[in-house]
Amino acid sequence: MMTGIALSDLHGYLPKIEEAFDLMLLPGDVCPVRDHRRPFQENWLKTDFAEWVKSLPFKNKTSRVIMCGGNHDFCLEGMSYSRKKEIEAAAGGRLEILENEGTVVTINEGEEDGFVDYQVFATPYCKRFGNWAFMRDSDRLDEYYGFIPSGMDFVISHDAADINGLGLISQGPYSETNAGNKILGEHIKRAKPKYYFCGHIHSGNHSLMDVDGTKMANVSIMDENYYPSNLPLVFEYSK
Numbered sequence: 001m002m003t004g005i006a007l008s009d010l011h012g013y014l015p016k017i018e019e020a021f022d023l024m025l026l027p028g029d030v031c032p033v034r035d036h037r038r039p040f041q042e043n044w045l046k047t048d049f050a051e052w053v054k055s056l057p058f059k060n061k062t063s064r065v066i067m068c069g070g071n072h073d074f075c076l077e078g079m080s081y082s083r084k085k086e087i088e089a090a091a092g093g094r095l096e097i098l099e100n101e102g103t104v105v106t107i108n109e110g111e112e113d114g115f116v117d118y119q120v121f122a123t124p125y126c127k128r129f130g131n132w133a134f135m136r137d138s139d140r141l142d143e144y145y146g147f148i149p150s151g152m153d154f155v156i157s158h159d160a161a162d163i164n165g166l167g168l169i170s171q172g173p174y175s176e177t178n179a180g181n182k183i184l185g186e187h188i189k190r191a192k193p194k195y196y197f198c199g200h201i202h203s204g205n206h207s208l209m210d211v212d213g214t215k216m217a218n219v220s221i222m223d224e225n226y227y228p229s230n231l232p233l234v235f236e237y238s239k
Contacts, residue, residue, distance in 0.1 A: 002107050002116065003059065007232035008158070008199025009220035011072065012044070014052040019234050020059045022107045027199045027219065028070025028124050028158030033226060041075035042083070050090035058094065062108040062115070065095045068122035070158035070200065071132035076124070098122035100144050102152065116239060118153045121193070126159035126200060127181045134158065138183060145187035153239070155193040158200050160218055161185040165205035166198055171224040180204075188214065195237065206230055 002022040012032025069076035102121040128135040160167035167180025196216040204218035223229040
């Protein structure tokens with residue numbers, strides 16, 4: 001049995017994590033909202049964010065943090081492999097940054113279960129609604145989301161799929177607006193991961209619910225006023 005934590009849309013806020021975990025999933029918008037300049041964001045990821053990652057309550061040496069970018073994370077769009085590795089190294093080798101790709105995380109679950117492999121796919125791409133990072137038109141989104149393999153343990157995306165109210169705005173002047181990504185929703189239904197987590201729409205459905213065999217939730221910790229009113233989601237999973 002592994003313990004996971006999922007949280008999104010930190011926007012520079014680095015919460016105190018109390019629960020020891022095996023795997024943390026971060027679906028984007030990690031960087032501070034106050035400054036979108038690429039040099040500032042990259043430096044922040046290598047310093048404040050990296051130190052926060054190293055301070056997390058990892059269960060053991062195999063515990064990891066997997067993240068993708070979001071529409072506010074301008075520095076990650078087009079970032080070279082070597083510069084991403086510099087950020088990961090600054091975080092003590094505990095961090096992996098994915099961009100529409102998958103990885104296998106091998107977790108030591110103790111003497112009884114031993115080492116167990118978990119498959120994770122992460123995509124930062126969002127439907128277009130302005131001049132933000134990782135925004136793409138429908139044809140390109142369909143192409144990118146087509147890379148999501150079937151049967152993954154975990155899929156995380158920054159954009160909120162149009163499933164079960166994940167992209168339904170429930171606060172503020174746009175309350176009751178469905179901003180969910182329909183193309184992403186169709187690909188999540190196709191791929192049927194065991195778990196699916198997203199963010200982006202801060203007030204989307206945060207209840208962890210099983211929808212056609214996939215447990216899913218919006219895990220933004222911010223509300224629509226950019227106040228951290230939601231707690232990270234803690235869950236347990238056994239293959």
